Every structure is written in C-alpha cells, then in structure tokens.
Amino acid sequence: MKNVDKIYSLALKLGGVSEGNPGYRNSGSFYGAYFRDLDGNKLAIFTRKVSG
Structure with missing residues (x-):
C-alpha cells in the first residue's frame, strides 16, 4: 500500500x-490507484497479498 501511495x-x-485515488478495489482483493500520464495513457498501479 505504501508504495502505491508514493508512486501515485x-x-x-x-x-x-x-483517474482513481489509492484504495482497496474488487472487494478488497487488491490495493491500487489509476492515473493518466502526460501522453494521456491510463496507468494502473496495485499491490495484493499472495497466499502461499
């Protein structure tokens, strides 16, 4: 979560x-954020816990 917040x-x-503030998405299955870069590309950054 901390890295997503920093990158965003x-x-x-x-x-x-x-394009979407950092937060939990998809019923809490991941934490992510969305933004558009200077060329207009929409980017998603996220993290999730991997069970194992």
Missing part, C-alpha cells in the same frame, strides 16, 4: 491526472 503521489506531482 509522485505521478500527480509530475503532472499526471488522477
């Missing part, structure tokens, strides 16, 4: 546009 924050500071 940096992306916005560098001119990216939010």
Whole structure:
C-alpha cells in the first residue's frame, strides 16, 4: 500500500491526472490507484497479498 501511495503521489506531482485515488478495489482483493500520464495513457498501479 505504501508504495502505491508514493508512486501515485509522485505521478500527480509530475503532472499526471488522477483517474482513481489509492484504495482497496474488487472487494478488497487488491490495493491500487489509476492515473493518466502526460501522453494521456491510463496507468494502473496495485499491490495484493499472495497466499502461499
């Protein structure tokens, strides 16, 4: 979660546009965020726990 928050924050500071704040998604199965880069590409960053 911490890394997703850091990457998302940096992306916005560098001119990216939010497409979804960091948070739990899909009934809590992963934690992610979405943003658009300066070229307009939508990017997703996420983390999830792997059972094993």
